[in-house]
Amino acid sequence: MPQSLSRLALRPLALAAFLTLGACSPMSSNAQTTPFVATDGTLLNVSAQGEARRVPDIARMSTGVVTRATDANAAMRANAEQMAKVVAAIKAAGIAEKDVQTSGINLNPTYQYRDNQPPTITGYEANNTVSITVRDVTKLGKILDTLAAVGANQINGPSFDVDKKDEALDEARQKAIASAQARAEMYAKTLGMKVRRIVSISEGGGFSPPMPMARGMMAMKAEADTSVSPGENTLSVNLDVVFELGR
Incomplete structure (x- = not known):
């Protein structure tokens, strides 16, 4: 086989090996980078927070x-x-x-x-x-x-x-997504563009801020229980959402 033809035959093999190695390369689970997307539009990264309130149980x-x-x-x-x-x-x-x-x-x-x-x-x-x-x-x-x-x-x-947080956190997620979507629509309208799609969503941790000691907790009352006021807890979720904008 001529040398030039041999090189041409080896190129697809080399490309296949490169793609295989790339697919097997480990990636850090903590990495949160904007993914590469083949697009003729503009990528917009929006950070949004959603909250849900619950009475502690x-x-x-x-x-x-x-x-x-x-x-x-x-x-x-x-x-x-x-x-x-x-x-x-x-x-x-x-x-x-x-x-x-x-x-x-x-x-x-x-x-x-x-x-x-x-x-x-x-x-x-x-x-x-x-x-x-x-x-x-x-x-x-x-x-x-x-x-x-x-x-x-x-x-x-x-x-x-709050003992069971899943329902409250899902409510917070929905609010965060709605907030991110509204912000993306605002940017797109300002730029004379439209929101085409969501490219990726990355979620931060949901948390419940610690509550202060109940007011009057240790204020003893004659013939009555100690006064305890549980108040209300706020659970929140932070999202990073990447949108694709286009004409």
Whole structure:
């Protein structure tokens, strides 16, 4: 075979090998670049956010017991006895075992400080804390009062959340798409063009901003539950949408 014909025969093979290797090349799943699109139009990248509001239906908080004694063993024993009452009250309130998790057990010496002398150990402090999830926020005030009554001397929270977020996030997505579409139509009209199609959509994370502590949560009332106000959570979705504009 003549050399010139041999080169022509090899070119399709080389091209096929190049395309095969290109198809197999790994790409980072985090890469979010505008895709190459063969078009005679203009590509427009629009960032849009959609939001959905929901009343929280779960609350997360932590509670526990701090005890002090002159020796470490006594501090831990006293803590275990008091914490057993707290855990029993949590279960009696109808909170499932899966929603109760030990978040910290600590034993630390307590010191006395004097001028020009090294600190001396005067006793020990034991601390046991559990994190709990309350799935009926209407009972939260009563649960808080019960925990305090059985000896819990540490209560932190609550933070409110939405248990099942899919429906709310889909609502936020729809609003984000509508916002991006309206913005693309505005740009196209301004430029004397039309929106031909959506080339790509890239979604950022949906999130629920943390809620502040409920107003008056620890304001004890005579013969009444602690006041708890769950308020409202906002869930949002961020989208990057690439449109193709044309005449």
